[in-house]
Amino acid sequence: MNGLTTSTHPHRPPALRVENLHTVYRNGAQETSVVRGVSFDVHSGEIVGLVGESGSGKSTVLKSLLDLIGENGQARADVLEVAGQDVRSLPRAEYRRMRGVELAFISQDPANAFNPAWTIGSQFRRVLKRHFPGMSRRELDAWAVELLGAVGIDGRGKLDSYPFQFSQGQLQRIMIALACASERLQVLLADEPTTSLDVTIEAQVLQLIRRLRDERGLAVVLVTHNLAVVAEMCDRVLVMYAGRIVEDAPVRDLFRNPQHPYTRQLLKSIPAFPRDGRRLHTMTGAVPDLSIDVAGCAFAPRCEERISGLCDTIRPVLPPRTERATARAACHVVSGAVPAASGGEGDG
Amino acid sequence: MSRLIVFRTLFAVPVLFLISVISFGMLRAAPGDPAVLQAGAGASPEAIEAARKQLRLDDSLVEQYFAWFAAVVRGDLGNSYTSGLPVTELIGARLPATVQLSLFALVLIIGIGVPLGVTSALHRNRPYDQLVRVVSLIGISVPNFVIGILLILIFGWWVTGVLPFQGYVPLHENAWENVRHLILPATALAIPEMGLVARLTRSSMLEVLGQEYISSARALGIAERTVIWKDALRNALMPVVTIVGVVTGFLLGGSVVVESVFGIPGLGRLLVESFATRDYPVTIGVMMFIAITFVVINIVVDVLYGVINPRIRLSTRRGAR
Ligand SMILES: Nc1ncnc2c1ncn2[C@@H]1O[C@H](COP(=O)(O)OP(=O)(O)OP(=O)(O)O)[C@@H](O)[C@H]1O
Ligand SMILES: [Mg+2]
Numbered sequence: 001m002n003g004l005t006t007s008t009h010p011h012r013p014p015a016l017r018v019e020n021l022h023t024v025y026r027n028g029a030q031e032t033s034v035v036r037g038v039s040f041d042v043h044s045g046e047i048v049g050l051v052g053e054s055g056s057g058k059s060t061v062l063k064s065l066l067d068l069i070g071e072n073g074q075a076r077a078d079v080l081e082v083a084g085q086d087v088r089s090l091p092r093a094e095y096r097r098m099r100g101v102e103l104a105f106i107s108q109d110p111a112n113a114f115n116p117a118w119t120i121g122s123q124f125r126r127v128l129k130r131h132f133p134g135m136s137r138r139e140l141d142a143w144a145v146e147l148l149g150a151v152g153i154d155g156r157g158k159l160d161s162y163p164f165q166f167s168q169g170q171l172q173r174i175m176i177a178l179a180c181a182s183e184r185l186q187v188l189l190a191d192e193p194t195t196s197l198d199v200t201i202e203a204q205v206l207q208l209i210r211r212l213r214d215e216r217g218l219a220v221v222l223v224t225h226n227l228a229v230v231a232e233m234c235d236r237v238l239v240m241y242a243g244r245i246v247e248d249a250p251v252r253d254l255f256r257n258p259q260h261p262y263t264r265q266l267l268k269s270i271p272a273f274p275r276d277g278r279r280l281h282t283m284t285g286a287v288p289d290l291s292i293d294v295a296g297c298a299f300a301p302r303c304e305e306r307i308s309g310l311c312d313t314i315r316p317v318l319p320p321r322t323e324r325a326t327a328r329a330a331c332h333v334v335s336g337a338v339p340a341a342s343g344g345e346g347d348g
Numbered sequence: 349m350s351r352l353i354v355f356r357t358l359f360a361v362p363v364l365f366l367i368s369v370i371s372f373g374m375l376r377a378a379p380g381d382p383a384v385l386q387a388g389a390g391a392s393p394e395a396i397e398a399a400r401k402q403l404r405l406d407d408s409l410v411e412q413y414f415a416w417f418a419a420v421v422r423g424d425l426g427n428s429y430t431s432g433l434p435v436t437e438l439i440g441a442r443l444p445a446t447v448q449l450s451l452f453a454l455v456l457i458i459g460i461g462v463p464l465g466v467t468s469a470l471h472r473n474r475p476y477d478q479l480v481r482v483v484s485l486i487g488i489s490v491p492n493f494v495i496g497i498l499l500i501l502i503f504g505w506w507v508t509g510v511l512p513f514q515g516y517v518p519l520h521e522n523a524w525e526n527v528r529h530l531i532l533p534a535t536a537l538a539i540p541e542m543g544l545v546a547r548l549t550r551s552s553m554l555e556v557l558g559q560e561y562i563s564s565a566r567a568l569g570i571a572e573r574t575v576i577w578k579d580a581l582r583n584a585l586m587p588v589v590t591i592v593g594v595v596t597g598f599l600l601g602g603s604v605v606v607e608s609v610f611g612i613p614g615l616g617r618l619l620v621e622s623f624a625t626r627d628y629p630v631t632i633g634v635m636m637f638i639a640i641t642f643v644v645i646n647i648v649v650d651v652l653y654g655v656i657n658p659r660i661r662l663s664t665r666r667g668a669r
Pocket of ligand 1: 026053073290
């Protein structure tokens with residue numbers, strides 16, 4: 001459904017492509033559909049932001065891509081391609097072996113991302129052993145120090161230290177070094193990588209991610225709550241609402257000309273600096289209950305521009321990407337549809 | 349680390365002192381006159397009076413306590429009223445059976461309880477998990493002597509000749525028979541604690557499996573087997589280690605009953621026998637011995653916990669400097 005064209009890399013296939021991803025969690029008899037037909041692709045060298053309110057399913061999208069959904073959940077997609085490989089045709093164990101090799105993950109909580117019982121050195125060694133099977137212990141340690149150096153940490157003599165002996169910011173950089181240790185790495189999934197860090201450290205870590213993208217041509221998915229980070233880091237932005245992507249836009253367009261009413265409300269809730277004297281916009285209503293599937297647009301109940309009789313009955317879909325219109329939104333108001341002319345049901 | 353040991357030992361001294369005072373007092377408050385029992389049934393009042401003198405029972409309680417205490421500090425627990433043998437010697441003779449029984453039970457508790465807990469966590473909410481949870485709850489709720497009597501019924505009545513259900517054969521006499529005789533009592537002693545350990549391991553394992561670093565290890569491509577049996581298990585066992593000390597205390601206490609049920613000449617039975625004859629020095633000697641053992645085991649467990657937990661190990665090392 002999706003043209004594979006982007007302005008940046010028209011020829012190569014994307015490093016990550018997912019189509020129609022659905023993820024449900026089961027809790028006893030209750031099923032919650034958390035991700036409801038998400039499609040997107042990320043090219044090498046591209047940083048794609050994934051934004052949306054808490055509970056919109058951003059982390060679940062990343063976890064689904066990594067096959068990290070626990071036993072009480074299930075993810076399925078029509079297409080899942082990582083580094084040009086059709087992952088769905090691989091045995092599950094083999095796909096799981098791609099994690100840490102072609103595909104890496106950084107979480108928002110570096111303090112808990114390391115096993116507290118082991119030294120940093122031993123956690124490096126066992127990962128590096130996968131990438132460089134022939135290396136001796138001494139070579140592995142030397143390589144670990146090298147990788148740490150690349151993220152700005154002097155690892156000499158620190159390999160025998162335990163995770164709790166480092167600061168949050170150091171741990172996040174160590175995690176990035178560890179996650180990106182594979183020389184075949186193509187896709188980096190970062191889930192709010194700087195949420196737990198203070199502002200100066202945040203800048204360092206973001207800088208590091210950008211450098212990795214530049215030097216190694218990684219395709220990066222960056223989940224964040226911080227729209228300033230989006231503005232600074234991302235090439236393209238996906239806005240998620242209630243398990244669906246409601247807007248997909250180049251970062252410039254998103255800030256200059258947001259399409260979806262939800263995106264516009266999100267932008268209005270950023271404080272202006274210097275203060276413009278206006279009260280900060282707070283979004284009304286709450287994220288919808290994901291265990292019920294409404295017929296119309298999930299945002300309609302909170303939308304100030306909803307067209308009654310349309311928005312609450314027919315679900316708007318994200319139009320296919322064309323080269324002409326690079327920004328697109330799943331919204332009847334934006335597409336200027338009238339009830340009779342609106343397209344059929346489908347996945348957004 | 350050594351600081352930890354010294355600190356814990358110093359802390360244990362007043363605790364032990366308190367235990368000795370309380371048990372000494374309660375023992376004397378119990379009905380029954382050792383002089384009467386000593387002199388035998390139907391003895392003349394003169395004989396009883398002589399026995400009373402000999403046992404120094406006319407001294408005040410405080411005097412008696414300090415006489416006993418002064419001897420204990422010199423390592424002398426006194427002599428048995430009934431046999432006249434030194435209490436230390438009696439304890440020494442009964443110790444091997446109890447140590448063996450407790451160790452055997454501990455091996456069962458850890459060797460079966462931990463794997464049950466882990467596999468139960470891995471099959472969370474599936475029939476296997478539910479079965480393990482129900483069975484371990486039953487194990488916890490049924491007292492060990494009931495389990496003991498049940499086992500005796502089964503092996504002494506229905507399937508006779510498979511396992512011995514009474515008595516004890518010393519290890520140096522016949523190792524095979526020694527083990528065979530310990531199977532049932534160790535099982536009776538172990539089952540309640542096994543249930544406890546299984547449940548604790550299960551919940552601890554589930555908690556660890558939900559931790560961020562487990563997802564993180566998976567995302568780094570670490571094999572699932574390694575993630576579960578190395579990453580998760582090691583951390584899940586930390587709380588289990590801390591209760592092993594408590595469990596050992598239960599075992600020593602539980603052996604009092606189980607040894608009597610299975611006719612094993614161990615410390616527990618010595619305690620029961622000595623109390624029946626109001627053989628005070630033996631009773632209090634055994635009680636103090638068990639209390640000290642319990643305290644020492646718990647210090648050892650604390651130290652071990654420090655060894656496996658780097659955060660504690662490093663902070664106490666730093667503190668010692
Ligand atoms: N393991 C789980 N079992 C059941 N429901 C879950 C589970 N994990 C997440 N959910 C639910 O899925 C929904 C989306 O969660 P998710 O963590 O993906 O949101 P998010 O967009 O990342 O939010 P945040 O910005 O707070 O991180 C939430 O309603 C959450 O309650
Ligand atoms: Mg999240």
